[in-house]
Amino acid sequence: MSQETDAVLQLLGPHEERILTEWLQEAGANASRTTEAGRRAMRSDAEDMLRNLRDGLQAGGDPEAFQAAPWSGLRGTLEALSRSRAAQGQSAGETSMFVLAFKRPLFGLVQQELKARPELQMGAVWVISALADRMAQWTASTYQQTREELIKRQQQDLLELSTPVxxxxxxxxxxxxxxxxxxxxxxxxxxxxxxxxxxxxxxxxxxxxxxxxxxxxxxxxxxxxxxxxxxxxxxxxxxxxxxxxxxxxxxxxxxxxxxxxxxxxxxxxxxxxxxxxxxxxxxxx
Missing domain, CATH: 3.30.750.24 (STAS domain)
Structure with a gap:
């Protein structure tokens, strides 16, 4: 595990509640149009992603190799999130923006906690950015695959309905x-x-x-x-x-x-x- 990855991992544990709170604020969980059930679902999704992100880093996951074994739990969580939101009619952009929203609280922690170690700041920012970008890409590709499967299933259903015996x-x-x-x-x-x-x-x-x-x-x-x-x-x-x-x-x-x-x-x-x-x-x- 590199020093930069270890520095990001050290930020996740002690500051989990702060990260979750600021993450949901950035994602718009407190907007007036968001229901209480919606806020609870967003928090649950964020908690699962943060936990799997931490597990991946602890297992030595490399942000550049997001398809490797250490990130399997995080990939599974992102796939479930994308499929659930696709079924609810949300767009791929909305799902990706929710994932990318966790950058801001982590950047704030890096600036605050690593200000005495400027040599680690840029490295930690890169690790966070690389992970966030790959997570967003994974949700977008999963969303696209889910929509294609849904369209094919609907086409098959229409085909069967249009040819009754x-x-x-x-x-x-x-x-x-x-x-x-x-x-x-x-x-x-x-x-x-x-x-x-x-x-x-x-x-x-x-x-x-x-x-x-x-x-x-x-x-x-x-x-x-x-x-x-x-x-x-x-x-x-x-x-x-x-x-x-x-x-x-x-x-x-x-x-x-x-x-x-x-x-x-x-x-x-x-x-x-x-x-x-x-x-x-x-x-x-």
Missing amino acids: IKLFQGVLAVPMIGTLDSSRTQVVMETLLQRIVETGSRLAIIDITGVPMVDTLVAQHLLKTVSAIRLMGAECIISGIRPQIAQTIVHLGIDLQGIATKASLADALELAMAQQGFTVTRSR
Whole structure:
């Protein structure tokens, strides 16, 4: 442990309460918009960070090697702080500013306690600055990763919600498609539909593409792959929503849909499905 690191460590223990108080003041914990629960949470976060900072220094942690083992506890605390604040909707900047706010009380202690040792003052200031900067960088990167994971999870949830598999009646399922049909969405549709076929024992699936704005070669390939997977499960498929423009596009592209039942509307597909299942619909007075 260097003299500068040891000097910073000696400042943390005896002055912990002062550091915490000034840190929270600098971070705005006493602002009128901050609730009592918010102040308690900020103090708890500051206490955890200060404790792990002290442990890292005692273990011989080098501020230049923040990813080393001595700083594992501090990194874990910063990650938990970033994830918690990201979930609450706070920005990465707000989290980083909270971390950087502990510089001021420590700089004040260095100026006061080491004034008789000017050769250590600049070194101690450098140690504090290096640690604070790396801590802030770690919170920012963790925050970014958390937000990306949240966005991906939300996108997946929306993807699943946008491709529901509906049981129309015994033995018949329907999948209304709305929007662009790409590879990832096709994969979700296929997995969900095949799972529902197994669960319900259905023998017929209707894929309705009325809400698909455009059918090109790629979309047609996705549809054909889905139909092939359905047939491998022992079921059959009807594609509905074949509008005149889509029919012309399919013919123009030379896409072969032979052997696949197609209908202009979902109502027509439902009528065909009921006929194939042996159902007859009659109007009762």
